[in-house]
Amino acid sequence: MSRKTLLLLSLLVAPISAFSLSFSNYHQNNFQQAKVVAAQINADAPADFYCGCKINWHGKKGVPDLSSCGYNVRKNANRADRIEWEHVMPAWEFGHQRQCWQNGGRKN
Template identity: 30%
Template sequence: MTLTRFAIPFILLAFSSSTIAAGNTSNDSFNKAKKMLEREVYQDHRVTIYCGAKFDAKKYVQAPEGFETKTHLKRAKKIEWEHVVPAQNFGQAFSEWRNGHASCVNSKGKSFKGRKCAEKVNKEYRYMQADMHNLFPAIGAVNALRSNYNFTMLPNVKSDFGSCDMRIDSRKAQPPVTARGRIARTYMYMEQTYPKYKMSKQQRKLMQAWDKQDPVSKWECTRSTRIQMKQGNSNPVVDSRCESFGF
């Protein structure tokens, strides 16, 4: 078959899109993803993303000196696996999340939508939800208060957690400086990998700045490599910055 000069760009574009959208297609279980992270990725680096708190194999947290919280006291004792890019941010791109589905009916015959419906019906959503590149350990109370809020700069807001400089106000969150690079490279990964997720221009600009201000660490490179081995796909944003560590 002879290709015209007009057809070639479209073929290249299609190839490029399929290459970019090479996300998680090996595990659609959020619970399984959390177990793999705990046992096979973080087994020798049990440290939370936001507060740098250590935790043990049973997920109990050793709070850093000066850490405090006024809410979610029980959840402050253990770590939880946090979606850095909130599930709602990409979940709303699925019709099951927005509108429900004929299969999303509870035992009393009442229809439901949102995360539970998308998780029940849509495998593509479950793959995104279980993507380990987007899951990080966080103190439960921090995860709870951060909720599904987007990140921004909050220079006039005080920390909600004492010595852990995680600031939350008006449905926005500002993470500690030491977490910003990892957050940025996760947001960039999710946008490059999954066509259903797009950042706003303002959010993308912030993440590009944080990526430069907080360079990749050796642990971040190790984490990415381990996840690739278990999940089957890389985080090319992280990997492209890991050459100095020999990855």
């Protein structure tokens, strides 16, 4: 192979290798571990991606600053005062294409 080809190949492979290595730190085996990783990934996030409220982090617990975005609590103030990782993505988004979901879910 020519030097040009080797250089081009190395420039293409290096970013892919670095990208895959960066995600090896975020492997999880269960939902509890996934929540911990989600908190680590979002620790530097300037705001909640749903409503834009600023998030104050206390360890792994994220507390949205509701006054920073003008959010008014409609029902349950206790739940509005915390990040619930269970609700980051609606279950339908990842479940509706699965055979068990289409055949009745838990009833099957």
